[in-house]
Amino acid sequence: MKFALPLSLCILLFSFNAHANDKKAGLQAGANLYRSAGCEHCHGEGGIGAKKGPPLIGRTFQKQWSDEKIKNQLILGGKKMPAFSDDLSDDDIAKLIVYLRAKHRPAPTVPVPAEKNRD
Numbered sequence: 293m294k295f296a297l298p299l300s301l302c303i304l305l306f307s308f309n310a311h312a313n314d315k316k317a318g319l320q321a322g323a324n325l326y327r328s329a330g331c332e333h334c335h336g337e338g339g340i341g342a343k344k345g346p347p348l349i350g351r352t353f354q355k356q357w358s359d360e361k362i363k364n365q366l367i368l369g370g371k372k373m374p375a376f377s378d379d380l381s382d383d384d385i386a387k388l389i390v391y392l393r394a395k396h397r398p399a400p401t402v403p404v405p406a407e408k409n410r411d
């Protein structure tokens with residue numbers, strides 16, 4: 293019994309850590325998708341906004357855009373934004389939403405895709 297407490301503490305810490313790593317990996321996948329799917333091209337680095345797309349950061353964005361609304365925007369597109377229903381799976385969309393919700397967004401680790409005629 294002497295070891296029961298330290299052991300369970302170890303297991304607890306281990307699973308806590310594994311969970312944190314999962315979360316980190318998910319965020320990184322979201323960051324990479326944000327770039328590879330072309331969001332960055334219009335919405336700027338990390339979502340700061342650019343000529344072709346509004347910013348995806350800040351309190352107003354977080355408040356006005358629910359997960360469901362973001363999902364619809366990605367599937368259906370907007371007035372000027374293309375639809376991504378053919379390019380993104382539900383899982384991809386979920387990862388992008390996690391990324392857009394993150395306070396500290398990791399930088400993508402994939403190269404910027406070659407310029408295509410997206411507009």
Ligand code: HEC
Nearest residue numbers: 329330331334344345346362365370371372373374376388
């Ligand atoms: C060709 C440029 C373009 C690309 C590529 C693009 N967007 Fe957009 N996006 C826009 C424009 C323009 C708007 C606002 C007007 C509209 O809905 O068309 C917008 C709106 C949005 C909004 C709603 C926020 C708001 O304030 O209107 C979200 C969320 C969003 N985009 C996410 C994404 C994500 C994630 C990707 C990548 C999968 C992406 N966009 C790719 C141009 C783009």
